[in-house]
Amino acid sequence: MKPGKIASLAVRSGNGLLLKGGKEAKRSNAILHKVITSSIPPTVGERLIGLVTSREEIPELLKLDDVIDLVIPRGSNKLVSQIKAATKIPVLGHADGICHVFIDKSADLDMAKRIVLDAKTDYPAACNAMETLLVHEDLVQTGGLNDLILELQEKGVSLFGGPKASSVLSIPEANSFHHEYGALACTVEIVEDVNTAIEHIHRHGSAHTDSIITEDKEVAELFLRQVDSAAVLHNASTRFSDGFRFGLGAEVGISTSRIHARGPVGVEGLLTTRWLARGSGQVVDGDKEIVYTHRDLNLEA
Incomplete structure (x- = not known):
């Protein structure tokens, strides 16, 4: 938890907030909470930002779906999954970061090396680090795959292969394709084409x-349109x-949800729509003899 950043997003978006940090930083969290609340104007009130200090309080809080609108868990897959299973409150975030880079047969291989190395080694523990590398089978024949594998190994990356890659590259077979290493390790697999990669x-x-590296614009557009991920990139690192x-400025986290905010979530992702209407006695009456005209109006709230 980064309480200052999260609190600033809550204040900016007009939301109340309950912070829960790790027990290993209990005293630091208390001090930061005091600093944050002391800076809130009296007209707003320091109670806008609360601090939960005990893990035992969480199960009871997760039952309060009538007063808490959203839970944003930050932590391990296990933590996020447990929270999702324990509450009726909507949960915003992601459990896994199984990010892929697909190298197409038309890729610029020098570019591919730079992107793959960055995606895996820039910050291996990040949720947007590459965990699976998919390579077009034609690159096995040209030798492009071998060069890339050597680059990864020289950077200290442990490689595990799918059924095809483990045989071709003589590397240990991965236990699962759905695995987030969070370290200098990744899975490699060889695929027939972009459709197989998707x-x-x-x-x-x-x-x-997920990212594709290719010089073929049609292949790139197919990948961008059909890969249903929160962020899909062409010729760029997943990082x-x-x-x-x-x-977006400060970020509360990354959401893989398909409802409400998706991808990196900033202030806009913490807002919802509310409709205000000012009339002078209008009624619907079955829409009889009514013509609706819709236009944008510059009105003060």
Whole structure:
């Protein structure tokens, strides 16, 4: 938890907030909470931002679906899954970050090396780090795959293969395609074409962030249209999937949900729509003899 950043997003979006940090930072969280609440104007009230200090309080809070609108868990797959299973309150976030990079047969291989190395080694523990590398089978014949594998190994990346890659590259077979290493390790698999890559991503991915490296614009557009992930990139590292890098400013997290906010979530993702109407006695009356005209009006709230 980064309480200052999260609190600023809550204040900016007009939301009350209950913060829960890790027990290993209990004293730091208390001090930061005091600093944050002391800076809130009296007209707003310091109670806008609360602090939960005990894990035992969480189960009871998760029952309060009548007063809590949203839960945003930040942590392990196990934590997020447990919270989702324990509450009726909508949960915003992601459990897994199984991010893929697919290298197409038409890829610029020098570019591919830069992107793959960045996606895996820039910050391996990040949720937007590459966990699975998919490679077009034609690159096995040209030797392009071998060069890339050597680059990864030289950077200290442990490689595990799918059924095809483990045989071709003589590397240990991965236990599962749906695995988030969060370290200098990744799974490699060889696929027939872009359609096979898309199918693999939909079957084994987590709808977080996926990237294609190709010089073929038609193949790129097919991938961008059909991969149903929160962020889909062309010729760029998966590490770009980030609120700051996307220009959102502070980020509360990344959501793989298909309802409400998706992808990096900033202030806009913490807002919902409310309709205000000012009339002078209008009634619907079955829409008899009524013509609706819709236009934007500049009105003060």
